[in-house]
Amino acid sequence: MTEITDVPSPFCGIGTDDLAIQVDGNSLKVTQNGCSVNTPAFEQPLAETRPKINGKEVSLDDAISKAADLLRDANQPVFGGCATDVNGMRSLMALADRNGAVVDNIGFNAAKRNFLAMQDSGWMNTTLAEIKNRCDVLVVIGVDLEAFAPRFFERYIWNEDAMFLDDTSSRSIIYLGKAPSGKASTSPKRKKAKVYECADQDLPEVMSVLRALVKGKPVAAEQVGGVAVKDLQKITEQLTKAKYGVVVWGAGALDFAHAELTVQALCEIVKDVNELGTRCSGFPLGGKEGDQTANQVCGWQTGYPARMRFSSGFPEYDPFLYDSQRILGNGEADVLLWVHAFNSDSHPPKTDIPVIVLGRSGMKLDNEPDVFIPVGTPGIDHAGHAYRLDNVVAIRLKKLRDSGLPSTFEVLAAIEQALQEK
Amino acid sequence: MLTKLTGGIVYDPANGVNGKQKDIFIKDGRIIKKPGKDARIDKEYNIKGKVVMAGAIDLHTHIGGGKGNIARMLMPENHRIDPVAHTDLTRAGCGHAMPSTFLTGYRYAEMGYTAAFEPAVLPINARQAHMEMGDVPILDKGGYVLMGSDDYLLRMMTANKDQQAINDYVAWTIRAAQGVGIKVVNAGGINAFKFNQRKLDLDEKNSYYNVTPRDILKTLATAVKELGIKHPLHVHGSNLGVPGNIETTLNSIEGVEGLPMHLTHVQFHSYGTEGDFKFSSGAAQIAEAVNKNNNISLDVGQIMFGQTVTASGDNMRQYANHGFASPNKWVCMDIECDAGCGLVPFKYRDQNFVNALQWAIGLEIFLLVDDPWRIFLTTDHPNGAPFTSYPHLIRLLMDKSFRNDMLATLHPEAQKMTTLASIDREYSLEEIAILTRAGAAKITGLVGRGGLADGDFADITVYTENKDREKMFAKPVYVFKDGEMVAKHGKIVKVTWGTTHVVRPEYDKSVEKDLEKYFNRYMTMKVGNFTISDDELTEDGRGSITVHPTVGGKV
Numbered sequence: 001m002t003e004i005t006d007v008p009s010p011f012c013g014i015g016t017d018d019l020a021i022q023v024d025g026n027s028l029k030v031t032q033n034g035c036s037v038n039t040p041a042f043e044q045p046l047a048e049t050r051p052k053i054n055g056k057e058v059s060l061d062d063a064i065s066k067a068a069d070l071l072r073d074a075n076q077p078v079f080g081g082c083a084t085d086v087n088g089m090r091s092l093m094a095l096a097d098r099n100g101a102v103v104d105n106i107g108f109n110a111a112k113r114n115f116l117a118m119q120d121s122g123w124m125n126t127t128l129a130e131i132k133n134r135c136d137v138l139v140v141i142g143v144d145l146e147a148f149a150p151r152f153f154e155r156y157i158w159n160e161d162a163m164f165l166d167d168t169s170s171r172s173i174i175y176l177g178k179a180p181s182g183k184a185s186t187s188p189k190r191k192k193a194k195v196y197e198c199a200d201q202d203l204p205e206v207m208s209v210l211r212a213l214v215k216g217k218p219v220a221a222e223q224v225g226g227v228a229v230k231d232l233q234k235i236t237e238q239l240t241k242a243k244y245g246v247v248v249w250g251a252g253a254l255d256f257a258h259a260e261l262t263v264q265a266l267c268e269i270v271k272d273v274n275e276l277g278t279r280c281s282g283f284p285l286g287g288k289e290g291d292q293t294a295n296q297v298c299g300w301q302t303g304y305p306a307r308m309r310f311s312s313g314f315p316e317y318d319p320f321l322y323d324s325q326r327i328l329g330n331g332e333a334d335v336l337l338w339v340h341a342f343n344s345d346s347h348p349p350k351t352d353i354p355v356i357v358l359g360r361s362g363m364k365l366d367n368e369p370d371v372f373i374p375v376g377t378p379g380i381d382h383a384g385h386a387y388r389l390d391n392v393v394a395i396r397l398k399k400l401r402d403s404g405l406p407s408t409f410e411v412l413a414a415i416e417q418a419l420q421e422k
Numbered sequence: 423m424l425t426k427l428t429g430g431i432v433y434d435p436a437n438g439v440n441g442k443q444k445d446i447f448i449k450d451g452r453i454i455k456k457p458g459k460d461a462r463i464d465k466e467y468n469i470k471g472k473v474v475m476a477g478a479i480d481l482h483t484h485i486g487g488g489k490g491n492i493a494r495m496l497m498p499e500n501h502r503i504d505p506v507a508h509t510d511l512t513r514a515g516c517g518h519a520m521p522s523t524f525l526t527g528y529r530y531a532e533m534g535y536t537a538a539f540e541p542a543v544l545p546i547n548a549r550q551a552h553m554e555m556g557d558v559p560i561l562d563k564g565g566y567v568l569m570g571s572d573d574y575l576l577r578m579m580t581a582n583k584d585q586q587a588i589n590d591y592v593a594w595t596i597r598a599a600q601g602v603g604i605k606v607v608n609a610g611g612i613n614a615f616k617f618n619q620r621k622l623d624l625d626e627k628n629s630y631y632n633v634t635p636r637d638i639l640k641t642l643a644t645a646v647k648e649l650g651i652k653h654p655l656h657v658h659g660s661n662l663g664v665p666g667n668i669e670t671t672l673n674s675i676e677g678v679e680g681l682p683m684h685l686t687h688v689q690f691h692s693y694g695t696e697g698d699f700k701f702s703s704g705a706a707q708i709a710e711a712v713n714k715n716n717n718i719s720l721d722v723g724q725i726m727f728g729q730t731v732t733a734s735g736d737n738m739r740q741y742a743n744h745g746f747a748s749p750n751k752w753v754c755m756d757i758e759c760d761a762g763c764g765l766v767p768f769k770y771r772d773q774n775f776v777n778a779l780q781w782a783i784g785l786e787i788f789l790l791v792d793d794p795w796r797i798f799l800t801t802d803h804p805n806g807a808p809f810t811s812y813p814h815l816i817r818l819l820m821d822k823s824f825r826n827d828m829l830a831t832l833h834p835e836a837q838k839m840t841t842l843a844s845i846d847r848e849y850s851l852e853e854i855a856i857l858t859r860a861g862a863a864k865i866t867g868l869v870g871r872g873g874l875a876d877g878d879f880a881d882i883t884v885y886t887e888n889k890d891r892e893k894m895f896a897k898p899v900y901v902f903k904d905g906e907m908v909a910k911h912g913k914i915v916k917v918t919w920g921t922t923h924v925v926r927p928e929y930d931k932s933v934e935k936d937l938e939k940y941f942n943r944y945m946t947m948k949v950g951n952f953t954i955s956d957d958e959l960t961e962d963g964r965g966s967i968t969v970h971p972t973v974g975g976k977v
Contacts, residue, residue: 006948006950006951008947008951015946015947017947017948017951018948086553087961087962090557090962094513097508097513097514098508115495118495118496118751118753119495119496119497119498119751120751121750121751122496122747122751122752122753122765123753124741124753124754124755125753125754125755125756126755126756126757127755127756127757127758127946128758128946129546129758129759129760129944129945129946130616130756130757130758130759132944132946133573133759133944134616155946156946160943161943161944162944163573163577163759163944164630243618244616274741277618278618279615279616279617279618281755281756295495296491296550299491299494299495300486300490300491300494300522300523300553300554300557301513301515301522301523301524301557302501302514302515302516302522303494303495303497303498303501303515303516303520303521303522304494304495304498304501304516305495310508310514312505312507313507313508313514314505314506314507314508314514314515314516315501315505315514315515315516315522316505317498317501383957383961385549385553385958390758391488391492392488392544392546392547392550392755392757392758393546393547393549393758393946393947394547394549394550394553395947395951396549396951396954396955396958
């Protein structure tokens with residue numbers, strides 16, 4: 001039995017890298033700094049390690065060869081999930097390029113809301129260490145932050161020392177939209193967050209009024225979406241008087257039609273505050289289970305985020321057309337390759353076409369896929385790289401145990417090789 | 423395998439060869455002496471009359487790292503105009519202003535380039551820079567590690583830590599980030615922007631640290647020199663793009679007091695305030711200062727007309743210029759108490775007075791700086807223009823009448839504000855070989871690159887002589903990388919993977935104790951997880967690391 005320290009996590013998105021994990025053969029136990037997201041993800045017992053074809057155990061070579069056969073014959077393959085580490089994503093892109101596939105990351109319906117706003121008007125954002133050391137006003141829009149990342153407040157808000165704040169517990173925390181589910185946002189000196197609740201579907205309107213107030217436009221209404229306009233005025237004042245305000249949102253939590261417009265309004269508010277002479281930054285949540293990783297690698301290899309296709313031989317991007325759910329629902333695809341190396345609950349969608357799954361060992365599947373290859377989880381079964389939510393920092397994942405599971409990179413590279421050989 | 427290139431006209435300024443007919447022999451990736459008579463030549467290329475140079479080296483081009491990838495994501499419409507399909511040999515990708523990594527490698531190699539250096543590697547983002555460059559085929563690469571706005575350095579300076587302690591920190595950083603040089607961007611300015619300072623002159627204090635850009639430049643230039651890092655401190659000056667910044671640039675030259683300093687994309691830092699539009703050329707003054715000060719080298723950062731996207735660590739200046747964004751969208755980021763970045767799409771227009779004059783200023787600098795060993799050919803890709811415009815730029819330098827024809831089409835007021843038409847100088851092939859090969863290899867400290875001597879790596883480009891220099895330099899007839907032919911007639915024929923150049927100056931390990939404390943208290947990762955290990959660059963089976971010596975140090 002050994003204990004490994006300073007273990008980084010690819011699961012929580014916020015790049016916690018101070019976990020201590022006890023390794024006993026293939027079983028892992030988080031002994032320090034676990035949380036409700038990371039601990040179960042690390043401790044999940046290893047299940048099957050043998051690949052299967054139509055439910056029957058086969059050798060890895062046979063599974064690879066069968067997967068290559070299915071892809072070789074496909075007219076329009078779709079690669080879904082796309083949840084793996086940097087090297088896994090590199091080999092996925094190489095295979096997709098050769099195979100003329102659609103590439104669609106499982107988190108893209110959420111990420112799309114950010115990309116549409118960013119590609120239309122841009123944004124001003126910040127990263128975790130700036131928040132930790134500078135942020136004096138934190139405005140959380142429409143997301144239950146501690147449910148997303150249980151250790152966010154402990155690590156980055158109520159940290160003991162900050163370079164540019166005398167007392168971190170004096171930071172102002174403001175929620176607009178969803179209320180927090182727990183008490184993580186209450187300061188060590190028991191100062192509670194200010195919460196202005198409204199329904200998700202009212203956020204577009206609330207954000208529009210907030211923006212009008214920031215820009216000094218007259219607002220006749222006294223209330224919007226159940227929030228008093230004078231409370232929004234208070235938020236405006238806090239942002240414009242802050243030393244370093246930060247506006248947090250989670251695209252995944254903004255689950256309503258055209259949420260990209262709300263993201264855009266929020267990003268424009270941040271710019272407006274800067275224009276008024278105060279520093280302010282946005283901070284989008286994400287980064288779990290390889291979503292930023294997929295977008296980053298796809299980005300540098302093609303120029304586009306991870307909802308694109310190689311069907312015409314070259315990269316094409318469309319955040320609506322190349323939605324794998326839409327393509328599968330419309331009967332436009334004839335093979336699905338599903339890759340999810342992090343989460344055994346993230347199984348492929350139901351479909352009648354042949355399915356190849358590279359999944360975390362123990363993946364719960366509705367139907368037996370044509371090919372199932374259990375792959376190693378980056379940061380547990382093999383080393384790798386994963387991007388944190390703030391998109392700048394790639395963390396170096398460690399290998400914790402010797403399970404013998406192949407990496408996504410190895411399997412997909414072998415499939416690409418097999419595809420070329422016949 | 424023994425390869426012979428027969429009868430080429432060789433331009434190899436690293437070894438004093440200027441247009442001499444000479445056979446070249448290649449074995450095991452290296453150039454070798456003429457073998458004995460009974461040696462069997464496996465492959466011979468008759469290149470009689472063709473121009474032979476070492477592979478070209480771009481010492482300042484944004485090809486890898488977070489800001490470049492944001493620039494890519496920001497501009498889908500720009501990729502759509504330049505899609506490239508995969509072939510049996512090459513990967514698909516998208517080109518134009520900020521091409522995908524694969525296309526970056528292919529297109530550089532097709533132009534006869536065999537190495538390129540990313541000049542703004544944020545230590546905290548170095549992993550990404552190396553991973554992106556790991557997906558740039560064929561080229562050798564390396565990065566300059568960005569310092570000078572990191573809170574750790576500024577805290578040291580405020581605490582009056584001695585130069586030795588700072589040297590140790592700089593050495594630790596360049597090793598942790600696997601860099602080959604040190605870069606400073608708007609010294610202290612990126613940091614000051616986080617404290618809401620919107621501008622920072624050379625002698626203006628950071629409102630929190632009480633440190634000036636001049637202090638930072640001198641401190642880092644000293645560290646680079648004392649650590650024996652061959653590439654001089656690589657400086658993106660203060661006040662980028664501000665009319666009148668010529669004063670800042672001249673003062674910076676004076677401010678480093680004779681220490682080696684490389685001024686990058688100087689064109690953006692050479693503006694006066696004369697004339698009806700209060701915007702004028704400072705090229706003559708810059709050139710005069712560079713000609714006088716042997717410690718100074720520079721690259722130009724030439725602009726070309728058309729669409730691009732500017733990508734910079736200088737978020738203070740990028741923020742200030744966001745009003746020029748075309749199309750109107752832009753990104754700024756503060757990054758990890760380390761640095762920042764800003765992305766602003768830009769369309770340079772020949773009928774815009776300022777843009778037209780920027781074009782002329784860049785060319786004036788090229789033509790007025792005397793010593794070709796201290797000036798380098800760049801567009802600050804993608805900021806002035808994409809790197810694919812280099813052949814056009816070479817023609818502008820080598821062909822006076824072409825240059826003047828172009829000038830005559832620009833904004834008339836800009837034409838009146840430039841002396842360009844009166845400058846007769848035309849670059850020679852030898853000078854081009856110095857700017858893009860011998861000089862670039864020398865100033866980045868590369869051993870065995872940039873020349874064609876026996877024992878050098880066989881990075882070789884063969885051009886067909888053509889009076890139209892743009893055509894000549896766009897599609898060399900053969901390009902060899904480490905002895906293997908990678909491109910022929912401007913088309914990739916083999917995909918290889920280059921090495922990553924690094925330096926590893928010595929330092930006192932006790933610096934790590936304080937760094938560990940600092941990381942635990944203020945940073946968001948453990949110091950051990952910050953450091954980039956060698957296997958991270960090589961585990962994909964393609965990458966390799968080449969360690970170059972420091973002055974007075976061991977490898």
